[in-house]
Structures are given as C-alpha cells and as structure tokens.
Amino acid sequence: MKSYHLCKEDYEEVKQRLSMRQVAEHYGRKVKRDGTCLCPFHNDTHPSMKIYPDDKGFYCWVCQKGGDVIKFVALLYGLKNEEACKRLIDDFSLPIHISDLTYKEKRERQKQREREKELRRFREDAYSVLKGYWLLLTEATLDCMDWHFEEALQELPVVEYRLQCLRECPEEYFADREAVRRLGEIQRRIAGWYDRP
Numbered sequence: 001m002k003s004y005h006l007c008k009e010d011y012e013e014v015k016q017r018l019s020m021r022q023v024a025e026h027y028g029r030k031v032k033r034d035g036t037c038l039c040p041f042h043n044d045t046h047p048s049m050k051i052y053p054d055d056k057g058f059y060c061w062v063c064q065k066g067g068d069v070i071k072f073v074a075l076l077y078g079l080k081n082e083e084a085c086k087r088l089i090d091d092f093s094l095p096i097h098i099s100d101l102t103y104k105e106k107r108e109r110q111k112q113r114e115r116e117k118e119l120r121r122f123r124e125d126a127y128s129v130l131k132g133y134w135l136l137l138t139e140a141t142l143d144c145m146d147w148h149f150e151e152a153l154q155e156l157p158v159v160e161y162r163l164q165c166l167r168e169c170p171e172e173y174f175a176d177r178e179a180v181r182r183l184g185e186i187q188r189r190i191a192g193w194y195d196r197p
Ligand SMILES: [Zn+2]
Pocket: 039, 040, 041, 042, 044, 048, 049, 060, 061, 062, 063, 064, 065
C-alpha cells in the first residue's frame, strides 16, 4: 500500500469516478438488473443488498450495512477508509492524487475525463445499435421463410462477436474506424428493416 496521505478531494474524486455497481462487480458481486445482489457481509442466499438508484451507494436490509464505494471496500477487507480508498485507486488504476498535481497534470486529467466520457457515450450508443440488430436477427432465425433468414444466419455470430468486443475492450472498438463505420451501416439497416428490397 502506498504511503501517501489522501486529501478530502481525493475521496470525492474516487467516489465520483466509480459507480457502486462497477465496484460491487469488480469485487465479485453479481448485480442484477434491478440493482440487487447477494450481500457479502452476512450469509446471504437471497439478494438482500440494494444498490442505490444513483449508483453511488449500497444498503443491505438484512444486516443493515450500507455506505458508499469506499465503505464497501473497507467492510469487505476490514480496512480503514483511507486504506480502502487507496485500494480502489490501485485496483482501478485511478490517476488520482490531486494534492500533488501540477496545473499541467490537472489539465491532462481533465482531458482524460472527457475522453472517458466520450467513450462511455460511444459504448452506450454502440450497445443499443448492436443489441437492436441482434434482436431483429434472432427473430429472423426462427423462421426459415423470413426474408432476413440468410442474413440472420450470417450476421448473428458477427454481431455477437462485436457485442463481446464492446464489453471487453470498448477502447479498441472505439479506435477501430472501420468497426465504427459499420455501426452506422447497421443503424441504417435497422431503420430499413421492414422495407422490402
Ligand atoms: Zn447483509
């Protein structure tokens, strides 16, 4: 563990950068769509932990433990808040230690944050396009008389592969101009799905 001390802004920065779901999942929780998961702080067999809708905190209605991402890690590993916060910084490779940053570094961080935001947006958009196409294709495979049947057989594995890429390495996907261009095509494909050739 690094020997530096954190300042108040560092805590805020960590909380701002990480979502509760992301942290819970990173440390092995399977978070369901409705934001519930098995609580790691009591012997839970039935998801009793709930992630707040703002995705910044958790609460277990059985053992009544709750808090933010830092508290989660502190409880999970029996750490003090400062150590838990450092652990998050390390585990997520967060470029944080604001108190020591120069003006240039702060600007660099600002740019980095904008890039991350852009990437997040790309990821969401790309996911909704691919998922939409995937649904249409899946439907088309059910009926060999469907005039999208051939296309579905051919494209379905490709789309599944792309969804996987998007999940696992969105940065590379985003940097791949060809793949991004293809997304635009898919979008038009979906728009004209029910137009007969
Ligand atoms: Zn609990």
